[in-house]
Amino acid sequence: MGAAKTQSSTSPPERRSSKKVVPGPRDPEALQPFEGEALSSWITTLAEDRDIAVKQLLREFHLHKHGALSMGETRLDPPVARRISRLTGVDEQALHAMTLARYAGNALPHLPLSPEANAKDAGQWHSSAWLCDRRIRWCPRCLRENDGRWPLRWLLPWTFACLKHSVYLESECQRCQSVVTFGRLNSVRPQHCDAQTADERFRRYGYDETCDFPLAMSHPLRVRDDTVLALQTRINEWLDGVPTVDDRQLVSLTAVLIMLLSPSMLRRGDPILLFAIRSLRAPRPHQKRELWTDPLRVAAAACAADRILERSESAAQVARQIADLRIVDYRVVPWELDVMDWAYGPALRPNPYLEELVKRHVITVGDFRYH
Incomplete structure (x- = not known):
């Protein structure tokens, strides 16, 4: 008995797995990133x-x-x-x-x-920066096909539609209607909604809990207008560094219209975009600096910019048309553009449309007035 105890107590510890922490370059098990992965x-x-x-x-x-x-x-x-x-x-x-x-x-x-x-x-x-590093957007079908892996482009507000599945990207939990965010250190790929909900329907134990709805199970909205997909393709070319002059003009005007969008600018096209502008999705005052986090609003701004550019040639004509359309919708108060948005917003500086809109007092930049 004593000998057995001595032998068992002095027995060598179990060997750990020989699997390396990081696979080497010739390791067949090395996990390669897919094209465009973050x-x-x-x-x-x-x-x-x-x-x-x-x-x-x-x-x-x-x-x-x-x-x-x-x-x-x-x-x-x-x-x-x-x-x-x-x-x-x-x-x-x-x-x-x-x-x-x-x-x-x-x-x-x-x-x-x-x-x-x-x-x-x-x-x-x-x-x-105009970067969705806190409020995320995703295509549920892509998550299911890629085992929950995320493309880098989803971090940019300029990605509002999935070209592969012809759907709009999601940005809110379909169960609790909360905005879905990354984790505290952004080191874990989000798979479930982690919003705290006080809804009685989701309180299984009588106190607030996380929603925990699987993001891949969301039902995205289908894109009903091929123009939206064509605009996403043009913006992707701008992101990839191979844009045309027309593509740059489109992005510049889209960046402005994200702030100035009104229903009269979308009289035709995908009805879901007009609904997104007129519905309760309209931002509250403290959210105005992050209008670009809503993929439907960015898509609507791109559609409006494309139609305005079809009818106007110069920046002055574009600014006059935007001012007239906003008056039709009773949007007469100038938009107060935050200095940080002006500095860090892509395509906002330099921007010929922004300068003309400041001249017409459609936009004010802090205490700045264009003379």
Whole structure:
């Protein structure tokens, strides 16, 4: 008995799995990112595939110094990119293409050169940039087909429709009607609605609980106007860096109309867009700086911009037409454009349409008046 106890107490510990924390470049089990995938989505999926914590993988990649995965997704430092490429076999250019730096020249102006260089500038950029890093949007059918993995383009407000499935992107939980957000550190791909709900129907234990509705089970709205898909294609070309002059004009005017949109600008087209403007989805005063987070409103602004540009040639004519249409809808109060939106909003500065609208007192920029 004593000998048995001694033998069992001194027996060697169980051997841990030989599965490596990070697959090497020649490892057949290496999980490759799909085309256009976000860096946070790929890293989270890789951690789940290797059955390790995301924080452990971030330390292995030397991404933990950024403070959060979202900061690493902004722009990868070259040494970090080389290390991740050496450990996983993923090409460095592919890794950089999974970060928001690929849109620094168009959709995300003033992108910080390094998240660690100036924390104040990086924080200001994150709080003011037109970036859906808190309020998310998604295509439920894509989530089901891609096992819950997220494209990088879904982080941009300019993506309002899924070209593959011809549906509008979702931005609200269809169960509790709450806006769906990323996690606190943006290190986990959202799969369920985590909003706290006080609705009696969802309170199983008598107190507020998370909604927990699966995002992939949402029923998206079908796009009923092919023009919406054509406009999304043109905006994607602008995002990819190969736009025409007409595409740039479209994006510039769309950025302005996101703020100035009124029902008279959408007398034809997809009726769901007109409903989105007239319904209770209209923003409250404290939400006006984030109008671009609603995919239906962005789609409506793109449709309105396309139709106005068909009938007007110069920026002055466009501004006069917008002012007239807003008067028809009794929108006579000038729109107070926040200085931060003016600085960080893509296609807002320089913008010929914005200057003409300021001249007509349709828009005011803080205490600024155009003379």
